[in-house]
Amino acid sequence: DTAVSQTPKYLVTQMGNDKSIKCEQNLGHDTMYWYKQDSKKFLKIMFSYNNKELIINETVPNRFSPKSPDKAHLNLHINSLELGDSAVYFCASSQEGGRVTDEQFFGPGTRLTVL
Amino acid sequence: GESVGLHLPTLSVQEGDNSIINCAYSNSASDYFIWYKQESGKGPQFIIDIRSNMDKRQGQRVTVLLNKTVKHLSLQIAATQPGDSAVYFCAENWTGGFKTIFGAGTRLFVKA
Numbered sequence: 001d002t003a004v005s006q007t008p009k010y011l012v013t014q015m016g017n018d019k020s021i022k023c024e025q026n027l028g029h030d031t032m033y034w035y036k037q038d039s040k041k042f043l044k045i046m047f048s049y050n051n052k053e054l055i056i057n058e059t060v061p062n063r064f065s066p067k068s069p070d071k072a073h074l075n076l077h078i079n080s081l082e083l084g085d086s087a088v089y090f091c092a093s094s095q096e097g098g099r100v101t102d103e104q105f106f107g108p109g110t111r112l113t114v115l
Numbered sequence: 116g117e118s119v120g121l122h123l124p125t126l127s128v129q130e131g132d133n134s135i136i137n138c139a140y141s142n143s144a145s146d147y148f149i150w151y152k153q154e155s156g157k158g159p160q161f162i163i164d165i166r167s168n169m170d171k172r173q174g175q176r177v178t179v180l181l182n183k184t185v186k187h188l189s190l191q192i193a194a195t196q197p198g199d200s201a202v203y204f205c206a207e208n209w210t211g212g213f214k215t216i217f218g219a220g221t222r223l224f225v226k227a
Contacts (some may be wrong), residue, residue, distance in 0.1 A: 106151075113122075
């Protein structure tokens with residue numbers, strides 16, 4: 001069984017469109033994250049939710065809006081897509097964000113290409 | 116801004132040799148460090164972690180060394196195998212931080 005799953009795996013769209021990426025974890029974790037990985041493999045945190053509440057928002061443009069309908073889901077909606085949004089987006093989860101020992105489990109990633 | 120690692124260097128090793136991947140961090144408050152492995156087309160995967168009250172921790176074929184004096188972290192892989200080829204990230208966290216800072220990563224190539 002997949003622990004952290006994301007859909008879609010690939011997303012190709014035109015500039016200006018609105019798109020969503022879905023994430024689900026079946027690990028019973030309290031905390032979920034969204035990361036952006038650029039072409040140089042640099043991983044940067046975007047958002048973190050703990051028990052459906054936003055706890056980290058790393059100066060991400062407000063075109064990006066995360067939504068957590070329940071503890072097991074954290075979706076990412078992006079409005080007015082720009083060329084610079086092209087990247088791989090990773091969802092992750094951890095047992096309890098903020099503890100000293102808190103391994104994160106990552107999804108397979110969604111490769112977003114904006115044309 | 117991010118302080119763990121600065122570049123994406125590449126390390127090429129012969130199969131069977133030992134590999135050492137290095138990482139620098141700058142946040143003195145960090146008390147938990149993790150190494151992740153990212154294979155092509157996949158998400159990062161936990162390898163090994165270490166708390167700041169330790170300076171060495173061993174796993175299966177992997178060892179992490181922490182030098183808090185110079186804020187340096189290393190991952191040693193014994194008897195490197197082709198399946199070890201991946202990008203390796205060091206990451207740091209601190210109690211109550213809710214945020215893990217990832218380094219830029221090191222690409223490891225294993226030559227058969």
